[in-house]
Amino acid sequence: MKKNVLIIGAGGVGQVAAHKCAQHNRQLGDIHIASRNIRKCLAIIDSIHEKGALQDPKGVLRAHALDAMDTAATRRLIEKTGAQIVINLGHAFVNMSVLEACIQSGAAYIDTAIHEDPTRICEAPPWYANHEWKRKPACAEKGITAILGCGFDPGVVNAYAALAVQEYFDHVDSIDIIDINAGSHGRYFATNFNPEINFREFTGKVWSWQNSAWTQNRMFEVKRTDTLPIVGQQTSYLTGHDELHSLSQHLNVPNIRFWMGFGEHYINVFTVLRNLGLLSEKPVKLDDGREVVPLQLVKAVLPDPASLAPGYVGKTCIGNLVKGQKDGQEREIFIYNVADHVEAFAEVGSQGISYTAGVPAVAAAVLIAQGTWDVQKMVNVEELPCKPFINLMNAIGLPTHIRIGNNQEDMLLSFELDEQAQEA
Template identity: 40%
Template sequence: MNINTANIVVIGMGTVGKVLACAFAKKRKTHTYNLHLIGRTEQSTSDITARIVSLYGLSPQRHFCDAKQTDALIETLRKIGPHIVVNAATPDTHISVMRACLQVGAHYIDTAVFEMPEDFNVPAPWYSHELALREQFQQKGLTAILSIGFDPGVVNVFCAKVRKDYLDTIESIDILCANAGTHNQFFATNFNAAVNLKELCEDTGYWQHGAWHSSPPFTRSMEFNFPTIGVQKLYSVGHDEVHSLSMNIPEAKIEFWMRVGDEFRATFDVLKKVGLLSLKPIELGMEAISPLDYLAKVLPSAQTFANEYRGTVCVGALISGTKDGISKTIFMHSVCNHEDCYSDLETQVTAYTTALPAMAATLLILGGEWDVGTMVHPEELPPDPFLNEIRELGLEWRATYISH
């Protein structure tokens, strides 16, 4: 496929969608692909379109549609004639958008697992909703890449790279995510507050000895000495990539760990004790809303304080196994600075490191390197083209041996 004639569609004009749209505009190199933006409201889509025209000289086409309305989305996409659709909308839209892509013959990308707002402690393994459509993508020769943000996403590719080049066997995979940045907010999350806070309320799920295990939240912890940011305390949290990696590297023990600062944890505990993290709707006059949804609406969006964020984030895959019969541990990781991300695309690390991998995957599908004609997770694809692409786009990474 000729990238220069491709119609690329970004669905969802929230924080990640807007950053992704700007990335396609700013970092397009010599490509002159057509960029189409689909938002639920005219205001959000018009604002980012005007910004892109002003800053980067690219004129995206604007469209307005609720991505959860499959028939309306199909009609919109047919008018566009998309080659690839990048879904940056909320996770509850994924199946609707996938079905629309199947109808119009478009490749598909998203950055997280399908999830309904009311879902809580969903039994393992995840991805059953998406994988139910895999045969249809394969029959039509369409590529669907699931969960290609950073974590999940880039860390999955790290695992593929280590399996390909660094280790003969893999015994354990620990995905480590540590945001050591600071901002001027009393309490805030780095992405969708309802999703972020809910995952911290859920039991953790991890894969070990060929079976799933779970523990209550904040009952499993570890410390790790990260590059640049030093020793950080991490908690086991249920996360998307554990579920796909367990399918593709089932012999390994696999777990996700996230840094949660003491001040954040103290406020989180209070909110939970007084019921403000509950998913159960309560009636307020003629309306009903869950306390968590209300809290998510009143908390500041991460994009609103991106210019105030300072400090560093380190995310990576700590992978142990053997090479030539000798035990080895590799930490393949990326270190990103909030100030640098703001200087580049006026956002903070979480949105930046979610958007750029999705852009890289899009270019690789259109260029043929990742056009596999079926539904896959990132660890099932050749790692080197992707790692080269994200580095060119501005996302650095490295692999380091850890002493035993």
């Protein structure tokens, strides 16, 4: 059994994860938070104490300054803190350095997003094969548990996809992952997480898995409208996303697509920024000879996503619309979660987008600590037992519901598991 957690990253998702780890510190042990900006870590610790979130009030809760791009420094901090579980919630550029530090130190590794090379946007699919999956042999050789993409999407939606294939269908024709934020932050324009990473997702090619092959589109080229639980009728756009790169390789499903909701105002501002060249990751030279990266400049002038939380209202709805056949009949199901921005802020001081990303990462840490997910190799979430994961999230803040066919009576999805199944 593993214990003692090091959280890398002190943004909105890091805050959620720290609060949730604190709520389970009798099982998880010492909680450490690290970031280049130690003041952000200290502010999170203050918020945990203010809310009385520590399950064991005498438990260790400490802040550390760290440049997570420095593998040696990250390894030293892992060893200094005695952390056996590392939750990497830093920006996507640090994945490989933190993963390598975990391989060297023997700690389990969890992240919530695919690795990104700062000099490249929208890499060739399957993207995981370009970076993380190259470390599979090293993880297997050293018995390192590395769980990739364990936020909500990617993460929970991967578990939903695996569950649908395993339990609800004999054959699956399509999985459409739909991500809707029906909330409002009240600002003129802002992104819900790191603006640099957010814009990089949408400025490159849109890759989807269709007819068992990679298909390319442009951003905002293809859209759909669905009537969803709680949030009602919503329009979303075909978008490239992390989970497609693993689900397409691990599940025998010919069509897997990702759809994200955008308002017209967001699309208009995004389009202007892109057409002006302000979303480029390539440096440009100013008149005085200095160089600046336009995308980083835009990031600097936009609101910090964590600052949106106090005024955020409304709900999110994220789920998988799955179609196929069961017992010779056509079937359609929607497996989903609805989260509330106001409730998230009241509990952990973050908005709902951060909440949906942070809670699953902590659920993974708890399952590793229990031994259920301590698989001693590198995996994506769809390769793990999904039922204990869904049950745990029901208990700690992200309940899963399911709608089968046209039945409007959605039900909470939970599973009776014997002790052997819990440890599977």
